[in-house]
Amino acid sequence: MKVAVLALQGAFAEHKQMLSRLGVPSFEIRQKRDLDKPFDGLIIPGGESTVQGKLMRELGLFEPLRERIAGGLPVFGTCAGLLLLAKKIKNDDRVHFAVMDITAVRNAYGRQLGSFYTEAEFKGIGQIPMTFIRAPYIEDVSGEAEVLATVSGHIVAAREGNQLVTAFHPELNDDLSVHKYFINMIKN
């Protein structure tokens, strides 16, 4: 098994480190030719969704990746990655892959002073650490999308078939369980 990590901007190195701790080989996608290598899953890291969205389009990655995700490639988006997958973003006209039946709210907790750490229940895993950095949340899920975690009444993790998203950053804490969850999605 090999997992590709979108490495245009943001915390991609942290995801690669989590995967390596799980013994899962990974590589970075920075430009179109990186897509020639085979991979079984894709991680879209935290960072700025505007930057990643723009670079994906300009580097010719957008359409090929969108097709693969729509075709069933397992994908895990954290924070900015969640925004890139959402069909609707409540406070932004720009959508990106628009493949997941969720309505997200950008910078939902405000500026950096609103960033926070908490621990909460994740369906199928249990209590896990959650770090929110200028994070979005999910206002609503529809279709096949299933809620996996909520914090203070807001949805912060969801899954729809091959797609997993978290508003928080599991790659910033020691706990490997969400990455394990994603690896199991790839295996099944």
Place this chain on the structure above:
Amino acid sequence: MSENRYELNKNLAQMLKGGVIMDVTTPEQAKIAEAAGACAVMALERIPADIRAAGGVSRMSDPKMIKGIQNAVSIPVMAKCRIGHFAEAQILQAIEIDYIDESEVLSPADDKYHIDKTKFDVPFVCGAKDLGEALRRINEGAAMIRTKGEPGTGDVVQAVRHMRMMQSEIRRIGSMANDELFDTAKQLQVPYELVLYVHEHKKLPVVNFAAGGVATPADAALMMQLGAEGVFVGSGIFKSGNPEKRAAAIVKAVTNYTDAKMIAELSEDLGEAMVGINEQEIELLMAERGK
């Protein structure tokens, strides 16, 4: 500031990695920067090249101007306060800035002490010329480090010198025997724990960006290959002939910093770069402020 808040503040810098932070002076410039792919903007009244040209005392920007930029973009907004000027920092925190740059570009307010950044909830980035300066700023509570470079010159030589110096000192400490670390801590005037962290991890405990004099995609690629985790571009963009195109090109060069063929294409037809001033022609070395 709680331990937890400091972690969150270091985490925000991690999200900026692989990105370009651009100096902007108006909401319009901020929008251009965001559209070009900036991962954050630095709001300031005058860019370093103009501060250098104007001379005189340079202070924190008008909060109203900073708020105008906060309202114009959705990416993080940073702003500068003078070295040691904790009251300016308190004001920036009050308007919920995402990051404060305690910056040598402005006139220092205190020639001995930096701000006690542990007293703040918002994060700070500070400049450093070498590892000692970097670790002293981190000990004071900085959640992110950048090279000082020489702002407003369009000359990358100092940023290169500072980054090389930091990286070589990190390598040196990485290869030391454990019992040599105590004396190093004494020489660098920093706690032993910080030196131990560098020894064990072969890196700074916070994200480290390049800043000062970056004017071209090639400059940005150079700094990334020397070990920067991202780049600040100050005067280089809005002092150039075609800011939109140059900004977008620098953003792409930072993502694909080892692909010379792509950077060659990005470097074509960018129009005029900012007029540079050589190191030897400068009367005021901003990098010498605050050690």
